[in-house]
Amino acid sequence: MQRILVRGGGPLSGRVAISGAKNSVLKLMAATVLAEGTFTIRNVPDITDVRLMAELLEAMGCTATLDGDVLTIVRPAEITPEAPYELVEAMRASIVVLGPLLARVGRARVSLPGGDDFGQRPIDMHLDGLRRLGADLTFEHGYIEGRAERLRGTRIVLEYPSVGATENVLMAAVLAEGTTVIENAAKEPELADLAAFLNRMGATIIGAGSSTVTVDGVEHLHPVDHAVIPDRLEAATFLTGLAVAGGELVLEQARPEHMDMLMHKMGDMGLRTSAHPDGVWAAAPERIRAVDINSLPYPGIATDYLPLMVAALSVADGPSIATENIFGGRFRYVDELVRMGADIRVEHHYALIRGVPRLSGAPVKAHDIRAGAAIAMAALGADGETVIADAQHVARGYDRFVEKMRSIGADMDAD
Template identity: 50%
Template sequence: MSDRFLVSGGARLSGEVAVGGAKNSVLKLMAAALLAEGTTRLTNSPEIADVPLMADVLRGLGAVVRIDHDTVEIDAPAEPKYHADFDAVKQFRASVCVLGPLMARCHRAVVALPGGDAIGSRPLDMHQAGLRALGAHSSIEHGCVVAEADTLVGAPVALEFPSVGATENILMAAVLADGVTTIDNAAREPEVVDLCVMLQQMGARIDGAGTSTLTVTGVDRLHPTTHRVVGDRIVGATWGIAAVMTRGDVTVHGVVPEHLQLVLNKLVDAGAQVDRFTDGFRVRQENRPVAVNVSTLPFPGFPTDLQPMAIGMAAIADGMSVITENVFEARFRFVEEMVRLGADARTDGHHAVVRGSERLSSAPVWCSDIRAGAGLVLAGLVADGVTEVHDVEHIDRGYPRFVENLRSLGGAIERVG
């Protein structure tokens, strides 16, 4: 039986909290270390469950990986193994990001289809199409992505959707390809920019980071580097939304506020006072939040990873909110658990209609993914009585020191087996 959280409602969150490196960046940076023989060092790594899992994936490919709190060292071999078919790969989605580096270094890859959060279909069609454009043959065989090429040659690649994972895999394959690759409709997320920055430090030639067109001029080889992982904007925003829901006063350090511009603007619309500074922001909420509408979109839009928190905020807001999910169709599974907590919410296709209540009521609920788990805990903070949140190992995959940080802000939460 998995651990669960006991969350007591009624506390007003107040204080300061520091955010570490981004989950959605560090795992890709670890994979990128395979592109250069020798030791690459990542600092500001989050202490989350997925980092040791990715370390196991890299070890299976021949790398030596050392983890010391917030520092990860990856010593990549001269000739990486190309077959990633083992248990760690199947446990989380980001494991597929070794596909690009393996194609760049080995010109072949066999990577078990990944697992991860139950938030809807996330096919690898665009990853494969991008590799084919660079000259590879790719197929799905016996539960694995199989790709091979005599050589990779730069080419134009146009993505149907600005997929973060496809952008990253194609980018990492292209940095060692012959000639020039252009990736149109590329993802613009800060975590993609973070990957571009590290690859440039390793000697890659990349133009257009942060725009919808990436131009990659292949080089013969890359070299190891030391890189600081960008701050986790999703974790930072989670604490900001928690401040609004509990009518609290929370200061978040370790994130770039420009990475959350639309999110912070929504909190202002909900009635919060938001102060931005160089490495973070402060959110103060005195009254019940005002209902706001949210539509999830790729960056710079409202992140799909914050959709459960937006629904949690809507559930106790003054008025009716419409939350539209444009990225992952199954993410509304979370709404069923919110209804257990007394939320007046219903879904219709890509939309959730939520009528706010003064307060939610405690109940046992179950996490289906990382962000749904965090959203349920936030809802428990504004429910009467004690809410039991089950399957909290999902939260461990994305939120370092979750219980300790929440307690430091005055939240009443206990982890029990």
């Protein structure tokens, strides 16, 4: 998928199934390094990043087969503990193989990460945490070289509740000698899903989903069969489209308890949302109200939500301020919305938005996964056709994006 073509039109309606969470399944795949045998992971989205992580595991000597939404991974007795540049450069989440490799194999060679281009995202906390567990880490020729005889549990206080750092330390600690306590840990549902996966493998983890996670190291882990939680970011994308285009939707499998703050803020914008026997029900007014939003660690408004909400607020009734507190440089997509007629001005980490009644279709570009999805949602409220280039970014994080949007009434195509 190189381009997405969107023509603004009428309201959205119907039901759409939410796929498994991208930000969970990639970490579950990395965790399979910790135990020999055959893993079955269900509710897996067919997205580019899953295929990239599968390639990474296969480069280590594993096999990974995706059949529908069922992923089977076979981890052999011996693997090559290296994550090569060409794969890690394409997907930042690859860095989370570092902790499992050090814990299970005792050595690792992992390229410095790449991924979406929206500002500096250093991995210092990952490395500091692993060093606290006893890993010897050095840099050589663009790679992190790591060794560890046997990791040892300790108390680790993260400077910031980084999801990636929490995941890397958690996966290393499950096979460490003794007890590890992670303070100021990330609380995201995807982190709790990883902990549930590891506990089913035989780990002993208490407190995942809270700011303090305690891990009692074990000697061995074993393969499991596990279903991935639904993707709250995909659900947020459909809610954004609804906010722009109007209508009524049921988001099947979506979990409202994972989106409390988002649903509260959407309510302030005029959307009506509620738990539904099949997931989440939502209905939108003819035009949403302006609100101010701030990105914060979970359970706050996720930084990945912000581009989506800015897109919606570009056609809201009134002025809004969006504050990006997590990643500097993440407002690049605003230039594309401005090309479509949005009235948005960026000052440092603030976006000042004055809602307009309608946008105008234009040729634009997707700079990253969420930016591409946000622009597509904004285009639902534009006159004429919007052509979104570099749409391969969207395919990295969304399973059958255009097909699902068409199923609920969007006039959208891809080529």
